[in-house]
Amino acid sequence: MDLSLTEEQALIQDTARRFAESELAPQAEALDQTKDREIIKSHCKQLAELGFMGLNVSGEYGGTEAGPVAFSLAITELAKACASTAVTVSVTNMVAEVIQAMGTAEQKSNYLPRLCDGTWLAGSFCLTEAGAGSDPSSMRAQARKEDGAWVIDGVKQWITSAEFAGVFVVWAVTDKSAPKGKGITCFLVDAGNPGVTVNKAEKKMGQHGSATNEVVFDGCRVSDSAILGELNQGFKLAVTELAGGRIGIGSLALGVGQAAMSYAMDYVRERKQFGKPIADFQGLQWMIADRMTELEAARLLLMNAAYKKEQGQPYATEASMAKLFASEKANQACYTALQLLGGYGYMQEYPLERYSRDVRITSIYEGTSEIQRVIIAKNLLSDLGR
């Protein structure tokens, strides 16, 4: 057994770290405070040019072909500096991967190069609706056949990167008579389609830099060639192909947690109270030891899930476990790290309050912690009889 990174993985991790430290970190606070999309857009462009948008996409389509382990490492490093940028990169990578996995040759050559090279700064998934979150099969958006074209109508909510995405992966009900979840189809819709409207950005608790919008499909016409995968098989695609995104969000959470603890550890060695650095107090040492042990375990779970995916083995259960554990433990790490800074941690002058706001969503988006537990238990229990 070998837990070490390959030379390429280490170099990609190093490049992501350097980019994050030199380009993202100096502007992360400004991005959070001003929500200036021009900052994140210019970073996305640079990241695409360096090959971060198609990490697991074939070179034939302009991807990097670096694999899921490198993807996880890169997202963690980017998230240490800026969670908003990391989530945009993670989701765009997943859009590209889903198109690569399920798309026709024409769809792949049409969409992948532009996602990978930064012509489009992002791609978006349009799955969630106001009334369909953890239970996406209850979605109301529908697509009906009219004069040989599909007409999509519906409202999708909380769509990451919608403001500057070039392509939307949209789920809609195509067979209302089918049992729940069996009549949903997935479509690829260009952002320029006249039937698409991106509404104003949501006001969020954290990750202010990333765009999160409502997207309205009103008489949005697409042809048969826009169907991704098979007709009426879209829901299966959503539940199977999106498992990789959980590795992305878990890796993001890990990065934020590590950044928070790393800041706090530097602080406790400098900060003096009662005549000595507060790092000398055993009570604080134990807090640090616990959080760092949990983050290390989260890292290993993520590496394991990514490795299984890279080997072509089933990895959905491992991805859910990694996402559940990493996001929960990263939340605790940010809480502890802020606590270690005391009153300073609560001040916006220090990055801990931003980390704490940014990390909070990681146990919610890409499947809540509760849904991860449902998936894990269901997979484990259904495997028992084999």
Add this chain to the structure above:
Amino acid sequence: MKVLVAVKRVVDYNVKIRVKSDESGVDLANVKMAMNPFCEIAVEEAVRLKESGAADEIVVVSMGPKACQEQIRTAMALGADRGIQIETDEDLESLAVAKLLAKVVEEEQPGLVILGKQSIDSDNNQTGQMLGAITGMPQGTFASEVNLGEGIVDVTREVDGGLQTLSLKMPAIVTTDLRLNEPRYASLPNIMKAKRKPLDVKTPADYGVDVTPRLKTLKVEAPAQREAGILVSSVDELVEKLKNEAKVI
């Protein structure tokens, strides 16, 4: 034209270094290593020469234990075409490095050799100059600008009094200063391709060079801790202290 670039594996510039408790050297256990920043500038300059069409091949060389292949791969990811690693566990001194480089120069016959002006670990600032002395090649050290002409290279040097421009006959040696260029990030597809670029592994014996150290390190100490300053209440007191206590005026 062929460009030869030498790169060195050093402790990453972000690392807070610590001296070993037995004072025999710097503690390298579990320390992040990276390419010497001045060597990165050297690689970048070579890549720019290739992109401009002035150079057609970039050969990168590093010396040391197997791990220094990482820095060779990094240089390849940035645009070098092939690599040479001279493998040795010996603690290489500047002279040994310069002698080995001289042999590589003899073998490769580059039009230009680009090195960092110094490495951030030992800060010797010797190798380029020694290579010049051994090979007889002209040298332009501390370069902040490099312009290629017909058979010559103009090197603008950062010297104490300002800038000095030398015109060197090629083949020549250039050592890079901080302001020569700003190195790029390696693109990920190029990182993936670097693995497929050829890397020759040699030993000092292959070149017939004796790399046994000639210097003995007696002791490595951390710099003295800086003591806290004091606040003076008036200019008069300051002048009095500078005169009588510090004795600097």
